Amino acid sequence: MAIERLAVIGLGLIGSSIARAVKARLPDVAVTGYDVSADVRDEARLLGFCDRLADDAADAVRDADLVILAVPVGGMADAARAMAPGLAQHTIISDVGSSKAGVGAALRAALPGHLVIPAHPVAGTENSGPAAGFATLFEGRWCIITPAPDAPGDAVTALTGFWQALGATVDTMDAEHHDMVLAVTSHLPHLIAYTIVGTASELEEVTESEVIKYSAGGFRDFTRIAASDPVMWRDVFLANKDAVLATLQRFNEDLTVLQQAIRRGDGDKLEAWFTRTRAIRRSII
Ligand code: NAD
Structure with missing residues (x-):
């Protein structure tokens, strides 16, 4: 399955780096961004790393092939519930949270019937916010994907290919x-x-x-x-x-x-x- 439209929810260090890396390495992928903070949305607009900025989460994910939640781990469920009305059935929902078992469970509970494949790019800095991101953050770094045993193989392959395209090496393991x-x-x-x-x-x-x-x-x-x-x-x-x-x-x-x-x-x-x-x-x- 091809990823042509990406939505990034949360435009801080990691979310903005994903958007920048996609623009640099996957220029045909359309990137829509959303952040709960209007200040961050304004900053992102000025920095120009998204093709489109949405003013609400459900609008941001409409028609997306892949949604990546890049918000603090404790905010994942709220962010998922806010975007749920806009999600299509075919959309892969992933995240970048630094812990995986709880996040995976929270996302699956918040989005019943949707396909959730958690991920964690093991890359970052001590800085945060949209200005701190950069396109090469994931190059040569690991990205760990923690799919459920029954996750469809083509979706796992698509997510793996996405992170590889951003320069990461992908490993798969169980969330615990x-x-x-x-x-x-x-x-x-x-x-x-x-x-x-x-x-x-x-x-x-x-x-x-x-x-x-x-x-x-x-x-x-x-x-x-x-x-x-x-x-x-x-x-x-x-x-x-x-x-x-x-x-x-x-x-x-x-x-x-x-x-x-x-x-x-x-x-x-x-x-x-x-x-x-x-x-x-x-x-x-
Ligand atoms: P950050 O503080 O730079 O950015 C987080 C952004 O999420 C903020 O702009 C905030 O306004 C936004 N946000 C919060 N709740 C939201 C919601 N409900 N809807 C939309 N936007 C919301 O943080 P970061 O460093 O980019 O971390 C994001 C995620 O990446 C975290 O889950 C973290 O565990 C993970 N992560 C961080 C690092 C790192 O080194 N910083 C590395 C790997 C993974």
């Missing part, structure tokens, strides 16, 4: 597994980064200006992602609660081991740990 993988590779690192910034800001012995001045000692690189959008990340942690809590439990156990080694002066333990983890880190490009 996705959520566990992303809990450790993305969600836990964000939680730790947010925590460290909070800890540093509350230390009585170290001033904020000292933290900023000496941040090249690790703090700056390590905490870049703590500048990410608070609403998006609030929703990710609420939506992926079980997987995040499971990985956090393991992380706490490991941190306690290192804490004990430092307290006991166990240099062998620390060196062995750092040698092993350095080798793993160096194997990640």
